[in-house]
Amino acid sequence: MGKEADQILTNVQSLREIISAEYCEKCKVRIKDSGRKWCKRCQDRYHRYLTSNQTKEKIILSQVSERYIGANLEHLSREAKVVVIDTDIFLYGGVGTGKTYAMAAMIREGVYQGLDCKKISLDEFCVQIRSCYAPMSKQTEWDYIKPLIDCDILFIDDLGLRTKDESDFAYVTLYILLNKRQEMMLPTVISSNKNLEQIEKSFDSRIASRLKLAKVIKFEGKDRREQSAERK
């Protein structure tokens, strides 16, 4: 028995050695693109990093609405100042506490690092997907979902807005996104005014258990929108 176990162990080790020679020299996580030192994702990231600031600003504007375009990590609390996003992140806090602003700042940072960042609100995204059920539509559900599974960082703003249970459709869409991205070790940043227990109630435990792996950042304080209205 001991010998057999040893045998299995050496087999696994030699397999690891063979595979590790194939790993990307940059991220050391994904397999090299054939004939290259880096994986495809790291190469694409580097090309985006080299583009002009003007191109990067256009990309930011395509994901972040005008109100948040000036959002910058420097304006965030120490905890929310996340420069390298390598795990899922759950931003939790009341209305107007600055969650969307923080996402916009993270997107700005990510885009300048060359990362492909995409931001959606789950409800809006579900409405968008349903539009492909129209008879004339040439797009499929997969056309909409695939870029969100593939991007380097996906931001999902305002998860669980509904007061009642979430629709089955939103549930399935969210599950596919989270599950696929976790399998590929790609981080997702989610904001909600519900905590994880409440999310578990409105979606279900499978979603909540996936979110338990996330780093939680709590947003506290007064509604910033009310404060700025008071100042006027």
Ligand SMILES: Nc1ncnc2c1ncn2[C@@H]1O[C@H](COP(=O)(O)OP(=O)(O)O)[C@@H](O)[C@H]1O
């Ligand atoms: N760190 C910050 N510095 C400056 N303004 C902020 C900051 N966080 C939020 N704001 C402003 O406060 C308002 C509410 O923030 P928002 O991110 O929309 O809140 P939430 O998404 O949590 O409801 C917005 O107008 C936003 O521009």
Ligand SMILES: [Mg+2]
């Ligand atoms: Mg918001």
Ligand SMILES: [Zn+2]
């Ligand atoms: Zn790589």
